[in-house]
Amino acid sequence: DTAVSQTPKYLVTQMGNDKSIKCEQNLGHDTMYWYKQDSKKFLKIMFSYNNKELIINETVPNRFSPKSPDKAHLNLHINSLELGDSAVYFCASSQEFLGLNTGELFFGEGSRLTVL
Amino acid sequence: QKEVEQNSGPLSVPEGAIASLNCTYSDRGSQSFFWYRQYSGKSPELIMFIYSNGDKEDGRFTAQLNKASQYVSLLIRDSQPSDSATYLCAADPNSGYALNFGKGTSLLVTP
Numbered sequence: 001d002t003a004v005s006q007t008p009k010y011l012v013t014q015m016g017n018d019k020s021i022k023c024e025q026n027l028g029h030d031t032m033y034w035y036k037q038d039s040k041k042f043l044k045i046m047f048s049y050n051n052k053e054l055i056i057n058e059t060v061p062n063r064f065s066p067k068s069p070d071k072a073h074l075n076l077h078i079n080s081l082e083l084g085d086s087a088v089y090f091c092a093s094s095q096e097f098l099g100l101n102t103g104e105l106f107f108g109e110g111s112r113l114t115v116l
Numbered sequence: 117q118k119e120v121e122q123n124s125g126p127l128s129v130p131e132g133a134i135a136s137l138n139c140t141y142s143d144r145g146s147q148s149f150f151w152y153r154q155y156s157g158k159s160p161e162l163i164m165f166i167y168s169n170g171d172k173e174d175g176r177f178t179a180q181l182n183k184a185s186q187y188v189s190l191l192i193r194d195s196q197p198s199d200s201a202t203y204l205c206a207a208d209p210n211s212g213y214a215l216n217f218g219k220g221t222s223l224l225v226t227p
Contacts, residue, residue, distance in 0.1 A: 045214040107159035
């Protein structure tokens with residue numbers, strides 16, 4: 001069974017469209033994240049949810065809206081897509097909120113978004 | 117902005133040599149440090165974490181932490197071509213926020 005699964009894995013769309021990426025984890029973790037990885041491999045936090053509550057909301061355009069219907073799911077909706085939104089979006093989960101435990105993030109396989 | 121800095125590389129080492137990957141961080145409040153490996157087209161996976169000054173060994177991997185110098189390193193002994201990947205250093209700011217990642221160092225182990 002896949003621990004953290006994201007759909008779709010590939011997404012090609014036109015500028016101005018709206019798209020969503022879904023994420024589910026079956027690890028029983030309390031915290032889920034969205035990271036964006038650009039073409040230079042820089043992995044940057046976008047959002048974090050702990051038990052369905054938004055904990056982190058980094059400086060991200062408000063065209064990006066996360067939604068967590070329950071602690072096993074964290075979806076990302078993007079409105080009015082722009083060329084600069086092209087990237088790989090990784091969902092991740094962790095046990096606790098990165099206290100002094102292993103701090104291990106379990107990543108999904110990533111969703112490669114290409115905006116034309 | 118709390119930053120984690122890495123040399124992007126690529127770092128090229130011959131098979132069997134020791135690969136040394138380095139990382140510095142700006143947030144003195146960071147307590148825990150992590151090394152993730154990411155193969156091309158794949159997701160990052162944790163290979164080591166360290167939170168005490170000194171060395172921590174796990175098989176061919178050794179993580180080193182010097183909090184006074186705000187410096188973390190990863191040594192890979194007996195490097196193999198299968199070690200060729202991007203290595204991401206990350207710091208836990210210990211303030212309830214998510215890990216801060218460096219931009220990664222690309223390692224190439226040549227046969």
